Amino acid sequence: MTDKALPRDLGNGLVLRQGTPKDVGALCACYAEAFHRPTDDGPNPFFLAWIRDLATASLPPYGAHNFTIVEDTQSGQIVSSLNLVSQTWCYEEIEFGVGRIEPVGTLPSYRKRGLVRAQFDLAHRWSAERGELVQTITGIPYFYRQFGYEMTIESGAGHLGSKLAVPKLKEGEEEPYRVRPAAEGDLAFMRMLADRAAARYLVTCRRDDSLWRYELDGRSEGNGSGLVLRVIESAAGERVGFLGHNSRLWGDALHVRALELSTGLSWAAVAPSVLRYLQAAGEECLKQDPKATAFSRLGLSLGTEHPIYCVTASVLPQVDPPYAWYVRVPDVPAFLRRIAPVLERRLAESSLAGHSGDLKVSFYRSGVRLVIEQGRLTSVEPWQPSHEDSGQAGFPDLTFLKLLFGYRDYDEIRYVFPDAWADGDEARALLAALFPKRPSLVWPVA
Amino acid sequence: MAWYLRAPDLPAFLRRIAPVLERRLAASPFARHTTDLRLSFYRCGVRLSFAAGRLAAEPWRPSHPEEVDAAFPDLTFLKLLFGYRALDELEYMFADCWAGRPETRALLQALFPRLPSLVWPLG
Numbered sequence: 001m002t003d004k005a006l007p008r009d010l011g012n013g014l015v016l017r018q019g020t021p022k023d024v025g026a027l028c029a030c031y032a033e034a035f036h037r038p039t040d041d042g043p044n045p046f047f048l049a050w051i052r053d054l055a056t057a058s059l060p061p062y063g064a065h066n067f068t069i070v071e072d073t074q075s076g077q078i079v080s081s082l083n084l085v086s087q088t089w090c091y092e093e094i095e096f097g098v099g100r101i102e103p104v105g106t107l108p109s110y111r112k113r114g115l116v117r118a119q120f121d122l123a124h125r126w127s128a129e130r131g132e133l134v135q136t137i138t139g140i141p142y143f144y145r146q147f148g149y150e151m152t153i154e155s156g157a158g159h160l161g162s163k164l165a166v167p168k169l170k171e172g173e174e175e176p177y178r179v180r181p182a183a184e185g186d187l188a189f190m191r192m193l194a195d196r197a198a199a200r201y202l203v204t205c206r207r208d209d210s211l212w213r214y215e216l217d218g219r220s221e222g223n224g225s226g227l228v229l230r231v232i233e234s235a236a237g238e239r240v241g242f243l244g245h246n247s248r249l250w251g252d253a254l255h256v257r258a259l260e261l262s263t264g265l266s267w268a269a270v271a272p273s274v275l276r277y278l279q280a281a282g283e284e285c286l287k288q289d290p291k292a293t294a295f296s297r298l299g300l301s302l303g304t305e306h307p308i309y310c311v312t313a314s315v316l317p318q319v320d321p322p323y324a325w326y327v328r329v330p331d332v333p334a335f336l337r338r339i340a341p342v343l344e345r346r347l348a349e350s351s352l353a354g355h356s357g358d359l360k361v362s363f364y365r366s367g368v369r370l371v372i373e374q375g376r377l378t379s380v381e382p383w384q385p386s387h388e389d390s391g392q393a394g395f396p397d398l399t400f401l402k403l404l405f406g407y408r409d410y411d412e413i414r415y416v417f418p419d420a421w422a423d424g425d426e427a428r429a430l431l432a433a434l435f436p437k438r439p440s441l442v443w444p445v446a
Numbered sequence: 447m448a449w450y451l452r453a454p455d456l457p458a459f460l461r462r463i464a465p466v467l468e469r470r471l472a473a474s475p476f477a478r479h480t481t482d483l484r485l486s487f488y489r490c491g492v493r494l495s496f497a498a499g500r501l502a503a504e505p506w507r508p509s510h511p512e513e514v515d516a517a518f519p520d521l522t523f524l525k526l527l528f529g530y531r532a533l534d535e536l537e538y539m540f541a542d543c544w545a546g547r548p549e550t551r552a553l554l555q556a557l558f559p560r561l562p563s564l565v566w567p568l569g
Binding site: 140141142143145151321322323324404408412413416418419444 | 531539
């Protein structure tokens with residue numbers, strides 16, 4: 001928990017240290033100032049409640065010790081900080097540790113001094129010490145590329161439409177499905193549906209029981225980062241699904257971030273009831289939030305692919321394109337070894353079932369060698385490309401991550417990056433079999 | 447394969463090809479359009495100014511996101527400039543490549559269409 005290599009002198013009276021419970025108030029003050037915009041009429045209370053919860057909640061991903069802090073020793077003020085939220089994500093069914101960096105803030109007068117870089121280095125070390133193979137962050141475009149990240153897991157996509165387009169109940173018709181607040185007794189049901197739905201995606205975030213409970217009612221009053229969890233049930237009171245939507249309007253829209261149904265139930269049958277619930281919930285959000293100015297749209301922010309989209313296309317015709325998670329994989333061979341069962345299954349289900357051979361993939365300055373014996377991935381090791389041996393495939397910079405995380409396929413990468421290549425039919429077939437393009441949907445721990 | 451290209455002074459190159467860009471503009475719905483187009487390359491940028499169908503190009507440093515009309519990470523703008531890939535294709539590959547308003551997109555598409563090249567070089 002305690003980093004004995006800290007504090008570290010950064011020069012000019014600044015020290016880098018680990019957060020403690022005593023820092024919570026000063027951390028909130030730092031983030032409030034760092035994120036202040038001239039048009040704001042004061043600190044955002046939802047944002048500050050979130051920071052406070054990140055620093056004080058008693059579950060493992062949380063706590064002040066996860067914050068890096070740069071302190072000006074002359075004033076004692078915290079001038080820059082970031083937070084590492086450890087969590088478990090899945091690559092298909094394979095779990096792997098992720099260090100999510102969120103949020104990052106620096107006071108305006110302390111920017112462009114390398115403070116964020118120093119803290120990223122520290123957070124990367126903490127994450128590695130926790131055995132996490134991947135670090136991620138969502139944030140402003142381009143900035144985090146400079147710390148070794150590639151934008152390569154889709155985020156934020158969805159479908160939107162006017163609340164006025166929501167189909168109304170016919171006169172005398174009763175709502176076939178009802179939406180009610182979720183309770184502790186529903187958590188296992190919701191977790192089961194969420195875990196099952198994860199098979200639809202390549203990368204997802206997995207919660208244990210304690211995190212599900214935290215999502216339900218663990219956040220403090222005013223923390224707007226969580227989802228409002230609701231259970232969908234039939235007219236007879238049988239649970240048939242769940243949903244999670246934001247607790248506040250985003251602009252003029254209420255967004256759904258999680259929505260799943262029990263097996264064997266028609267999305268077309270349930271969707272109208274869900275949309276009518278959201279219409280009412282949006283009106284309530286507008287009423288409750290004095291800063292909200294309008295509610296006019298509903299958003300199903302469920303990634304690029306979700307079964308409800310095909311039955312809501314005319315109601316929610318606006319397609320919101322995806323943004324992307326920044327992803328860092330400091331040890332690609334280790335990550336490939338971690339997901340070996342997935343790769344072996346893909347191979348077994350392809351025209352290369354039972355394949356034996358090497359696949360040396362060059363990243364130009366480094367590379368990886370995969371040894372496959374009768375369909376088993378027997379070895380994945382770092383490999384150094386050379387003038388004499390450039391391998392069977394090459395990907396410049398971090399572009400291999402786009403392939404690895406199913407963000408883009410080989411042909412798409414090759415189309416934009418002429419120095420991405422695969423030599424021969426066998427190498428191309430192997431890459432296509434091992435790394436197909438697949439959607440991801442990450443509802444992160446935050 | 448592809449030629450490696452380096453354009454150390456993009457505003458100068460854009461001024462050099464201004465007649466081509468002005469002709470493309472004249473043939474588009476933006477003929478004789480007057481507007482500024484601020485292109486961010488994140489660490490630097492260029493401002494294209496169109497007035498009565500004439501182009502000016504100057505270095506420009508992006509400071510606030512709201513000032514930016516379109517953004518291209520690293521050297522990806524060169525792919526657009528040299529007709530190698532279209533705006534949509536770049537946005538699809540790079541999440542931090544974007545053009546905000548529909549007018550900006552249409553203007554960029556008019557100025558920088560995807561076109562094949564065929565170079566028989568000296569050497």
